[in-house]
Amino acid sequence: MNTDRIPAADLPDIQVSTEADGTGQGLSAAEYARAVEICGRAPNLLELGIFSVMWSEHCSYKSSKKWLRQFPTQAPWVIYGPGENAGAVAIGDGLAACFKMESHNHPSFIEPYQGAATGVGGILRDVFTMGARPVAILNALRFGDPAHPKTRHLIDGVVRGIGGYGNCVGVPTVGGECEFDPSYNGNPLVNAMAVGIAPANRIFTAKAEGAGNPVVYVGAKTGRDGIHGATMASTTFDDDAEQQRPTVQVGDPFTEKLLIEACLELMATDAIVAIQDMGAAGLTSSSFEMASKGGLGVELALDRVPMRETAMRPYEIMLSESQERMLMVLKPGREDVAEAIFTKWELDFAVIGRLTETGRMVLTWDDTTVADVPIPPLADEAPEYDRPWIPTEPRPALDAASLPPLGDWHEALVRLIGGPNGASRRWIWEQYDHMVMGDSLVVNGVGPGGDAALLRIHGTARALALTSDCTPRYCEADPVQGGRQAVAEAYRNLSATGAKPLAITDNLNFGSPERPEIMGQFVGCTQGMAEAAGALDFPVVSGNVSLYNETNGQAILPTPVVGGLGVLDDLGQAVSIAWRDESLDLILIGAGTGHLGCSAYLRDVLGRTGPDAGPPPPVDLAAEKQNGTAVRDLIGRGLVAACHDLSEGGLLVAAAEMALASGSGCALNLADASAGTLFGEDQGRYLIATARGADVLQRAALAGVPAQIVGHTGGGALTVNGGAPISLDDLRTAHEGWLPAFADTAA
């Protein structure tokens, strides 16, 4: 017990704010008035702090809720959709995959190592809270201009932080994406996705049941780190962002590893009624969440919370975002079973309260009540805003005549695959343990770096396919098409391995919702995502919204990241982007018009971005579904030796990436070698290598899917229409060279 504990009567927490409004706590005047109404009196400082975090954008989704409702969330294989800690889908053999993506953008800018590390820790807890053993981590990263003085520091810290946490906790980091754009100069994005596997009939939720049942705190002790993190994440930055460093949490992956093992061990017993991790807004949001889902009240004796620092106050305890903590409701009398397990794993365990029937949150300190607020209005009746929005102005079609003719395709290709956005990400994924747990599949030599990560479902013959995708420049130009494209690309990346796409999680990163043009981007992107998710039977089962990603009024590109999960029933059928044999036919699936608007070619080769880059390629959802289904069918029939979807950089970049992964060249024979044909980014397309070209063409024709032979494999170089070759060695030097040269150079 702390001998220097502050007596209840002396706590500043129970004083009523003299300012008599909530602005010091991040509440608007209207929100403060509503808080007074709910309490029936002026709330004290502790209560006001609780209102502030519960109603923060981060916790309440008050600006986004209206638009998230349009997402399709149901399918026969969906077990839990949005609203739980993570989404859950059936993956066969009586198992479920639980998965979710979450941002740690704001903290990662302020302190990249800890910000990114705790992002990984938080999303892992969302998954094992449900009883699922975490099996994979993915990361969608976005940084500013490589020339910006902070970019190198940020990528180094973020990648070390992700590796430092994931490697230690022993969950493989198997995939993700990384992109550079000046719009992220002041707001890098760190989105982490975790996937876990649980018995489908043993999934745990946060719904508290049984008045009188003990409420138990387990895990690490509570310190003063991360206080008001959720509130910080709900405002824009200015030049003083780094002064907010104390709001960033500090992670301890070792404790997380112990917490995973202890929780899973306890979950194998029947002691747990409900369980919730302490994430954003810590003890406040976890206790409110559990009580509100069960329609119950809670009494917590805050002086019983294990504390790491001396003289902590209730306000700090309720708002701390210290990591690696869990709140549980146990069956009565099972405290001993639980305590023995947590003691074995050397973790704190404390009964800190009980459930009540009052529907109120009553907090005590040395038996004195320090807060007493009703739960439902705080948890479920958070303010909801229909913020004004204006649709993004459509861009006129790109004037083809304004583009210079493609001179030397070699130079353009090298710029694309050897530039910041097209270069190999090996420097990143070699810092991650991507194979611990012994189920990371390697197909024809390709582990990380393919279209989707492939992971054997432990102890079965099935595999999960995992990907994360978004093309922010498309979203900026046309939010609806961009939203569709993010979902469609995830669908394609899974299909290209042979996996059936099952469901998605998302991480919606935008600027300030208080600006109508930003809100317009949000509305458009979510509309496009909803359309695609519906058309492709690819429901949204979990997600996260990160708004206010702007610094000094400069917003990020709209970045609705989609994390996709699919299943292969027979992992032996998986294909990768690498072929093994020479003299295979290369077949292009899908139709193209040579669409160059918003392409990587315009950006990286011609230096055209923003309005000058024209509109993005439209996404034909019916064609996406038809082509994806046909590709999966071809793979399932064993007709495909290698497959790659066409995305950034179009056909030639896809062919080059396949050749590099294969260690064997290819010759393309095309109707023309124009920029549009080589680098156009028309959607819904795949490049397939096959030993059975005639069969593939016949099957494609039957399926009504455009398909044509565009070349064949072999040799040590890439050629187009018999012209001068470019050697794989030259391509590899360009592709592998950029990121290490950039990141390892001392600033």
Add this chain to the structure above:
Amino acid sequence: MSFRAGVVVFPGSNCDRDGAVALAHVTGRSPKMIWHQDTELPPLDLIFLPGGFSYGDYLRCGAIAAHSPVMREVAAAANKGVAVLGVCNGFHLLTESGLLPGALIRNAGLKFVCRDAALSVGRTDTPFTARYARGQTLRIPVAHGDGNYNADAETLARLEGEGRVAFRYCDSNPNGSARNIAGIYNETGRVLGMMPHPERAVEPALGSSDGLPLFQSLSEALA
């Protein structure tokens, strides 16, 4: 009769399951999982010290776990001739507890590195390597931040002179280790510490099965 294997689990071990799966694959039965606080070992032919971050690798890798109660038993068993295989963090534990000489320090590149490494095999008259050919090149992954093996010149000379370098990196050295050392034996050749993970290379689906003969060698030597 398959050999009896035990996998020691420390708080923070994370390759214990991988090791158990590989051992079960070869022996046909699940190894005993041994909690680090155990003060008595069951009868065993092989003790596997797995990779991971025992005690978070705080202080120094393996330094705290080396003082776990079970390590006294492991040392006693090793002295009686029980084979011990320490992989990655298990190798740290063997140097920290004095069962193997030298130390593993931060990678020369200062970054964690997870990739396939090419290894050349040293002698083949040990329980671990009979199924390999001397000088054979293996592809086995590494995944570590502190795999840079170092010892004083005299110790290195003795290790080499006594044929106790089990594996060397033969293509590129991922961590800057002295003399490209990837793994070493104790004096008897029955205790092996290595940074690469043979348990991650036991089937083609995982990218390599070059680690499988190591376990098969054990199976033949210890059965």
